[in-house]
Amino acid sequence: MKKIFLLIFFFNSLFANFYGDAINEFNNGNKEKGLKQLRHICDIGNGGAQFCLDIGDNFLKGEILPKNLTYAKEFYNITCKKDYLVGCLKEATLYFKEGKTKKALDIATKACKKGSSSSCFLVALIYKEENNKQGFFDFLKEACNKNSYKACHELGIVYTQGLDNIVSIDNKKAYELFDNSCIKGKYKAACAMKAEFYVYGAYVKKDLFIAEFMLKDLCDKNEKVGCIFLNKLNKEYDLSKNKNYLTSKEKFRNEQIERGYTVDIRTNLMWQDNKDSVTVKYNQKEAKNYCKKLELGGFHDWELPAYKSMLMTLIDKKSKTNTTPIILNSIKGIYWTPMAYYKHVDKIGISFKEPLGIVEVNEDSLNYVRCVRKNK
Numbered sequence: 001m002k003k004i005f006l007l008i009f010f011f012n013s014l015f016a017n018f019y020g021d022a023i024n025e026f027n028n029g030n031k032e033k034g035l036k037q038l039r040h041i042c043d044i045g046n047g048g049a050q051f052c053l054d055i056g057d058n059f060l061k062g063e064i065l066p067k068n069l070t071y072a073k074e075f076y077n078i079t080c081k082k083d084y085l086v087g088c089l090k091e092a093t094l095y096f097k098e099g100k101t102k103k104a105l106d107i108a109t110k111a112c113k114k115g116s117s118s119s120c121f122l123v124a125l126i127y128k129e130e131n132n133k134q135g136f137f138d139f140l141k142e143a144c145n146k147n148s149y150k151a152c153h154e155l156g157i158v159y160t161q162g163l164d165n166i167v168s169i170d171n172k173k174a175y176e177l178f179d180n181s182c183i184k185g186k187y188k189a190a191c192a193m194k195a196e197f198y199v200y201g202a203y204v205k206k207d208l209f210i211a212e213f214m215l216k217d218l219c220d221k222n223e224k225v226g227c228i229f230l231n232k233l234n235k236e237y238d239l240s241k242n243k244n245y246l247t248s249k250e251k252f253r254n255e256q257i258e259r260g261y262t263v264d265i266r267t268n269l270m271w272q273d274n275k276d277s278v279t280v281k282y283n284q285k286e287a288k289n290y291c292k293k294l295e296l297g298g299f300h301d302w303e304l305p306a307y308k309s310m311l312m313t314l315i316d317k318k319s320k321t322n323t324t325p326i327i328l329n330s331i332k333g334i335y336w337t338p339m340a341y342y343k344h345v346d347k348i349g350i351s352f353k354e355p356l357g358i359v360e361v362n363e364d365s366l367n368y369v370r371c372v373r374k375n376k
Contacts, residue, residue, distance in 0.1 A: 019051055023064055035071075042078045049084040056090060069094060080107065085116040092122055101126055112139065117146035124151065137166050144177070149185025152177045156193060160202075171203040183268050188218055191266065192225045199233060208237060209248035210265055213326065217266060220318065253328065259297050262326050263375050267313055271305075271327065272296060272371040278331040281366040284347060287336040291371035302371035307337040309372065310350045311357060322352045334359060334367045 018041050026034025042052035056075035058065040065071075073094050079087025088111035096104035105126050111119035120143035127135030137158065143151035156177035162169040175197050181190035191214060197204050198211035215233060218226020239245045256262050260274035272294070282290055287304060294302040316324045323330035332353035339348045349361040361367060 019054075023058075026065060038075070039078070042075065049079050049082045049087070052079045052082070053084060053087050053090075056087065060090075060094075069098075080111070083114065085111045085114060085119065088114075089116060089119045089122060092119065096122065096126060101130065112142065115146065117143050117148035117151065120146055121148050121151045121154075124154075133163055134166055137163055147185075149181040149187040149190065152181040152185065153187050153190040153193065156181065156190065160193075171197070175203045182266070188223045189225050192218060192223075192229050195229060199236075206244060207248045208233070208239060208242060208245040209252060212239060212245070214266060217324075220316070252326075256326075256328055261297050262328070264313060264324075264326060267309070268375045269305075269309060269313070270297070270299070270373045270375045271314070272302065272369075273327055273329050275329060277368065277370045278329045278333075280369060282336070282369055283366060284336055284338075284361075284363045287367070287369045288338060290369055294371050296371075299373055302373050304336055304338040305370065305372040307339050307348060307350060307358060310335060310337065310370070314370075315350070315352065315356055317356065322356055331368065334361060335370050336361075336367050 018037065022034050022037035022041065024034075025037060028034075038055050042048045042055070052075050055065070056072045056079060059068045059072035059075065061067065073091055076087045076091035076094070080091055088107055092104045092108035092111070095101075095107065105123060108119045108122045108126070112123055120139050124136050124139035124143060127133075127139060140151050140155050140158065144155050156174045158167055159170045159174035159177065175194065178190045178194040178197070181187040182194050195211045195214040195218075196202075198207045198214070200206065212230070212233060215226050215230040219230045233239075237245065256273060260272065261270050262273045263270050274296070280290070291302045291304050294300075296302065314324050314327065315322060319325060319330075321330040321332055330352070334349040334351045334353070336349055347361050347363045348358050349367050351357060351359045
């Protein structure tokens with residue numbers, strides 16, 4: 001294993017040296033010699049693909065090398081021929097911006113068929129500009145099927161509006177696309193659209209409390225679309241007096257108390273939310289066993305939460321306890337994660353007291369436990 005690592009390091013260093021020498025030749029006036037060396041780097045098997053892509057990027061941005069779109073396309077093309085599909089996407093995008101639609105379409109379509117979801121999405125955009133609605137829909141769907149969550153969001157919008165005789169309005173399909181793009185893809189515009197469904201009761205039951213929670217969370221994280229939709233919601237409804245909002249909020253709290261857990265609609269995660277989560281302290285081994293043996297709400301597959309899940313979704317600096325308002329039982333303390341190694345730290349916890357966030361802890365220290373599971 002050590003020999004393999006040293007070999008990889010050697011070849012990477014070799015590439016880097018060739019790369020640096022070639023750039024120096026080009027920038028020192030030896031343009032043809034520099035180009036020859038840069039092309040040679042690209043020709044050294046698939047190992048040169050990333051360097052070749054970097055060369056294209058440098059010609060595109062004009063940072064290390066002078067800006068030259070012709071050379072950028074050349075090196076993206078070489079990268080593309082090595083089946084490094086991001087090169088195909090970048091080459092096609094440049095041709096599209098130049099108005100050479102046919103060339104862009106040919107490159108992007110081939111990359112799409114090889115598995116590039118972003119290239120499929122580009123094909124969809126090209127067809128949209130050409131007013132080819134069937135092509136637009138087909139490749140948008142293809143991009144979404146290949147896990148382009150931006151494409152899934154756009155496809156959701158298509159289903160909310162319909163598309164001539166190709167697609168009828170289907171709020172169920174639209175919601176499912178927004179939900180998937182929001183939860184799995186973390187695509188914020190899709191999360192905002194999902195919240196809108198709760199505002200107007202399209203497919204899902206109208207719930208202004210859930211809608212406000214989602215939009216406020218987006219806005220607090222400086223997502224412009226969340227702030228726009230939240231302002232719109234507050235203009236349409238006086239939430240302090242709205243029956244739907246107040247009833248939904250009370251129902252949510254009562255069910256939460258009864259169940260001992262809460263479901264975070266932003267992530268589809270179920271969080272333990274009972275007295276244990278603010279009173280019981282364990283060392284890390286005990287904490288893992290506690291979650292493993294926990295039976296709550298009829299579920300037996302609870303576990304310690306990944307640090308990112310707790311860090312990104314539960315911490316709320318505007319709350320008195322620094323915890324998101326959907327959690328009833330909260331305290332300013334340190335909670336366990338299962339993380340065994342993080343940036344040279346052996347054990348980490350998430351602190352809900354100042355300073356907030358990741359903290360180094362000893363495996364034998366006693367900290368709070370809040371178990372989690374996926375809401376399947």
